[in-house]
Every structure is written in C-alpha cells, then in structure tokens.
Amino acid sequence: MRIGIDVGGTNTDSVLIDGTQxxxxxxxxxTENITNGVKDSLRAILPSGDNNLDVNAVMIGTTHFTNALLQKNRLATTAALRLCLPATQMLPPMVDWPKEMKESIKGYTYLVDGGFEFDGREISPIDKDQIRKAADDMANRGVEAIAISGIFSSVDPSQEQIAAQIVQEETPHIKISMSHEIGRVGVLERENATILNACLSTTSDSVVRAFREAVEELSLGSALFLTQNDGTLMDADFATKYPVYSISSGPTNSMRGAAFLTGIQNAIVADVGGTSTDVGILRNGFPRESSIAVEIGGIRTNFRMPDVLSIALGGGSVVNTSPIAIGPESVGLQLTQQSLLFGGSIRTATDVAAAAGLVNIGNKSLLSEISEEDIKSSLNLMNVMTEDVIDRLKFNADDIPVILVGGGHFLIGDYLTGASEVLRPKNGDIANAIGAAIAQVGGQSESVYSLAEMSRDEALSDATQEAKKRAMSAGANPKTLMVVDVEEIPLTYLPSNAIRIRVKVVGDIPEIS
Structure with missing residues (x-):
C-alpha cells in the first residue's frame, strides 16, 4: 500500500492506495502549520487500529518551499561562488534579483578563477587559495549555505567538485549546492536555481525532519518520499539536499493523477482549486516540461519545471459585477465564512456554480441576489478563461482531450473550444494526492556534447548513464530503471557539431522487506 498527500493552498488531500485501488x-x-496538516491527513486515512497496515511508502507534495521563497521566511544566509574569471565579471551573481529577496539571504558573492568552454576546454584552472580565502570570509560573515557554479560545469563538473571539497574542509558547517547537479545549460539561470536551492537548505532540514516524525508517530515504518516538479519522486534524504526540485510539484501531481484515473497519456489537464486553476499538458503520461527560463519570485531559473499556466479561477475567486469579472481576488481558505452560500457577503465562483445547480453545498436560499443573466455571463467567462489557456498551451490547431480535476472542476463546462472531449474522472477531486501516491522515482541529465569528439551513440549513452545515476541517488530501484524521454537539440551557433542532450529516467521505489 501507498499513501499520497498533496498540500495545496486551500486543501490538503490524502489517499491510501492498494495497487490500483x-x-x-x-x-x-x-492549516497554517503545514506539518500539523500532514499529520491530520495521515490520521484521517489511518483511523485508530489501522496503524499496522502494510504501507510501503508515504509520498508528500508540499508547498513548504514555495511559501518560504514567496514569504522570504526561514531562508539561509547564502553565498554564491562562481568559477569564471577572467570571464563574466560584468554580470555578477544575483545581478537581476529583486532587492528584497537578495537582502533576505544576505547574498554574498565571490568570483574566482575557473570555468570551461562548451567543449570542455578550460577557461582557466581553479586557484585553490582563492577558494580557501573566500571560504574563510564566508565563515566570518556567518554564511550557512553556498551555491557553487562554474561556466559550462554541466559539461565538466570537476572544478565545482574540487571547490566544494575545499569549502567543506575549510567550513564543515556550510551546506553546499553545486550547479551541475541542479540546473541546465545557461550559467546565470543555472546559478540562480542553485542559489535558491542553497537558501532553502535550512527549511528543508526542518521540513523533512517534521515529516519523518509524523510518519514515525503513527508507527508506519514506511519509506518517505517527496514529489518533484517533473511528476516523479525523490527520497527524504535527496529532498533534504535538493528542496528546489519540489517548488512546483502540486500541478504535476494532479497531472499524473489525471493520467492514472483516465488512462489517457496525452491530454491537457486543468486542476481547478480554491484560488487558481493550473493547466498543463501530459505527454506520454508525464507533464510536459518548460523549454524556456521559468521565473520564481521574479528570479529566472532553468532547472526542470512543468510547462504550466495558472489563471485566477478557483472556487473562492471573487465574482464582480458591472461588468462581470472573476478574480484575481479570492477568499481562499475563508470560503465557508465569506461566500454568500455560507452567510457571508462576498460573491464567489462557487456561489455562481451553486446558483446554476452545478454543485450542492451551503444554503442556496442565500443566493437570491444572483440573477440568471449574471449566472450565464459568469459561467461563460470561466469557460473563456479556460479556453484561452488551452489555446496558449497547444502546439497546433488539433483538438485534444481535456481532463478536469480538482475540487473546483464544476466551475468549467462540458464543452470547450479546442477540446476533443472533456473528462471528469471519478476521484478527480483528489487527483493531486493520487498522482503523488502512484509516482515513480526520477532522474534527469542535460549536457552539451561535441560530436567532433565522440559519436552520437556515445553521447546518448553518457547522458543516459548520468540520468540513471541521478535516479538511483533519488531512491530508485536500479533493476526497474527505464528511459522515458530523450531530447536532442543541435546547437548550430557553436562549432564542432555541438548538440544538447537531455535524458529522463524513472524507476520504481525499492520494496521494503
């Protein structure tokens, strides 16, 4: 058996699954205290007396790390060490970060000798004394975490690894993140992703520890996993080291759950929650990943993130009149206190749906102020908002199946422009928790190869082995690994027949004896 838990902005969903049942x-x-909410969810699906169930693993999708970044709360004092000189001096680390975010982590920066060209030739060798001097200065400044990045370290990570070893020797207490393990090709965005990972290190320690205690408190004896941004899992130890991989796992959990519930591997999934609707595309059963830089709190990054668009449409979205407008304001968690259905004074999307007979909750006698014309106009606008997102996500004019999940799925109609069919699977209201429960452990690699130096098959083999290595590091059973996606992009603007290769590998969680 498996337990899946997904913590959303409004609701925390949980599910106990035995095989496919x-x-x-x-x-x-x-709850405001997310950890207590997770404990409550575990108790809700494991009533007293059921603690001896054979639960193999607990999978959790959490908003802890997203909230920490958005609220700039409990972030580690962080330094960025870039191996680059004499190159890139005009654009130092965090050059385009929002001022408040940079100040919240102190944001100390150090530029030292090092870096590579795209084909693995050194820009300059690293200077160990420079790194030791920087490490000593970090210790004196009270730095808690460091992000080490080097130019084209995704091609050759050796300099980053040597620098990390030196920093570890000089300052054993500092937590280290290396960019070749986190981001993709593109030094500034990869560096940004690594800094975000580093500043979340103290939060990840406390969060994972609390989750472990929650599981142990119920005497489950289960392995603990956290969900990743690409629809796969990572074990608790891996999550402690790479918290940034969980920043946008909520929408991907819902998409994986939608694929499981419908058996459809290629579709658009709209997850309608209490505050927003997240829309993404399933490709071969996994969320399509963004091919461009993704901003997190105004910071450009390039690590693996889902290609998801969000709109301000949810069960708690405020509906204004004259003219009809929906959102972006939302009553969110206060739906049962502030909406008309429950005696409040604010008209919400749920009020409109209830007035139209689409959902049966609350006291409908309190909805007399909503006219038939307002109902029709509001529901039409909700459909138009959804259709616009569908159109933006599609690569061609062909219609595609649309799967509606989430607690607010009733807000969207059965007929949408651009949809070949609209599906509402049974248990779609907890698709996010189901997606967490059925997920596999994943690993990914991306690097640039010069086909003048090696064959295409050798490059593919190298990228695949690296992806498998990362999947095993995240907790996958080596005997179950399989390649689910390979992407090759010729880099015509570089010499030596350069090519960028990205490989994704997944595997099952190990069986617990």
Missing part, C-alpha cells in the same frame, strides 16, 4: 481518501482544509 483507492482504499480511503480524505480532504481537509490546509
């Missing part, structure tokens, strides 16, 4: 499910309001 849903044994028990729960939906509770997300």
């Amino acid at each position: 849903i044994v028990r499910k729960s939906k509770t309001t997300t």
Whole structure:
C-alpha cells in the first residue's frame, strides 16, 4: 500500500492506495502549520487500529518551499561562488534579483578563477587559495549555505567538485549546492536555481525532519518520499539536499493523477482549486516540461519545471459585477465564512456554480441576489478563461482531450473550444494526492556534447548513464530503471557539431522487506 498527500493552498488531500485501488481518501482544509496538516491527513486515512497496515511508502507534495521563497521566511544566509574569471565579471551573481529577496539571504558573492568552454576546454584552472580565502570570509560573515557554479560545469563538473571539497574542509558547517547537479545549460539561470536551492537548505532540514516524525508517530515504518516538479519522486534524504526540485510539484501531481484515473497519456489537464486553476499538458503520461527560463519570485531559473499556466479561477475567486469579472481576488481558505452560500457577503465562483445547480453545498436560499443573466455571463467567462489557456498551451490547431480535476472542476463546462472531449474522472477531486501516491522515482541529465569528439551513440549513452545515476541517488530501484524521454537539440551557433542532450529516467521505489 501507498499513501499520497498533496498540500495545496486551500486543501490538503490524502489517499491510501492498494495497487490500483483507492482504499480511503480524505480532504481537509490546509492549516497554517503545514506539518500539523500532514499529520491530520495521515490520521484521517489511518483511523485508530489501522496503524499496522502494510504501507510501503508515504509520498508528500508540499508547498513548504514555495511559501518560504514567496514569504522570504526561514531562508539561509547564502553565498554564491562562481568559477569564471577572467570571464563574466560584468554580470555578477544575483545581478537581476529583486532587492528584497537578495537582502533576505544576505547574498554574498565571490568570483574566482575557473570555468570551461562548451567543449570542455578550460577557461582557466581553479586557484585553490582563492577558494580557501573566500571560504574563510564566508565563515566570518556567518554564511550557512553556498551555491557553487562554474561556466559550462554541466559539461565538466570537476572544478565545482574540487571547490566544494575545499569549502567543506575549510567550513564543515556550510551546506553546499553545486550547479551541475541542479540546473541546465545557461550559467546565470543555472546559478540562480542553485542559489535558491542553497537558501532553502535550512527549511528543508526542518521540513523533512517534521515529516519523518509524523510518519514515525503513527508507527508506519514506511519509506518517505517527496514529489518533484517533473511528476516523479525523490527520497527524504535527496529532498533534504535538493528542496528546489519540489517548488512546483502540486500541478504535476494532479497531472499524473489525471493520467492514472483516465488512462489517457496525452491530454491537457486543468486542476481547478480554491484560488487558481493550473493547466498543463501530459505527454506520454508525464507533464510536459518548460523549454524556456521559468521565473520564481521574479528570479529566472532553468532547472526542470512543468510547462504550466495558472489563471485566477478557483472556487473562492471573487465574482464582480458591472461588468462581470472573476478574480484575481479570492477568499481562499475563508470560503465557508465569506461566500454568500455560507452567510457571508462576498460573491464567489462557487456561489455562481451553486446558483446554476452545478454543485450542492451551503444554503442556496442565500443566493437570491444572483440573477440568471449574471449566472450565464459568469459561467461563460470561466469557460473563456479556460479556453484561452488551452489555446496558449497547444502546439497546433488539433483538438485534444481535456481532463478536469480538482475540487473546483464544476466551475468549467462540458464543452470547450479546442477540446476533443472533456473528462471528469471519478476521484478527480483528489487527483493531486493520487498522482503523488502512484509516482515513480526520477532522474534527469542535460549536457552539451561535441560530436567532433565522440559519436552520437556515445553521447546518448553518457547522458543516459548520468540520468540513471541521478535516479538511483533519488531512491530508485536500479533493476526497474527505464528511459522515458530523450531530447536532442543541435546547437548550430557553436562549432564542432555541438548538440544538447537531455535524458529522463524513472524507476520504481525499492520494496521494503
């Protein structure tokens, strides 16, 4: 058996799955203390006396790390060490970061000798004394975490690894993140992703520790996994080291759950929650990843993130009149206090849906102020908002299946422009928790290869082995590994027949004896 838990902005969903059968499910309001909410969810699906169930693993998708970045709360004092000189001096680390974010982590920066060309030739050798001097200065400044990045370290990570070893020897207490393990090709965005990972290190320690305690408190004896941004899992130890991989796992959990519930591997999935609707594309059963830089709190990054668009449409979205407008304001967690259905004074999208007979909750006698014309106009606008996102995500004019999941799926109609069919799977309201429960462990690699130096097959083999290595590091059973995606992009602007190769590998979680 497996337990899947997904912490959303409004609700925390949980499910107990035995094979492909849903044994028990729960939906509770997300608490301010997310850890307590996770404990409550575990208790809800494991009533007293059921603690001896054979639960193999607990998978959790959490908003802890997203909230920490957005609220600039509990972030580690962080330094960035770039191996680059004499190159890139005009654009130092965090050059385009929002001022408040940079100040919240102190944001100390150090530029030292090092870096590579795209084909692995050194820009300059590293200077160990420079690195030791920088490490000593970090210790004196009270730095808690360091992000080490080197130019084209994704081609050759050796300099980053040597620098990390020196920093570890000089300052054993500092947590180290290396860019070749986190981001993709593109030094500034990869560096940004690594700095974000580093500043989340103290939060990840406390969060994973709390989750472990919650599992142990119920005497489950289960392995603990956190969900990643690409729809796969990582074990607790891996999550402690790479918290940035969980920043946008909520939408991907829902997409994986939608694929499981419908058996459809290629579709658009709209997850309608209490505050927003997240829309993404399933490709071969996995969320399509963004091919461009993704901003997180105003910071450009390039690590693996889902290609998801969000709109301000959810069950708690405020509906204004004259003219009809929906969002971006939302009552969110206060739906049962502030919406008309429950005696409040704010008209929400759920009020409109209830007035139209699409959902049966609350006291409908309190909705007399909503006219038939307002109902029609509001529901039409909700459909138009969804259709616009569908059109933006599609690569061609062909219609594609649309799967509606999430607690607010009733807000969207059965007929949408651009959709070949609209599906509402049973248990779609907890698709996010199901997606977490059925996920596999994943690993990914991306690097630039010169085909003048090696054959295409050798390059593919190298990238595949690296992806498998990362999947095993994340907790995958080596005997179950399989390649699910390979992407090759010729880099015509570089000499030596350069090519960028990205490989994704997944595997099952190990069986617990």
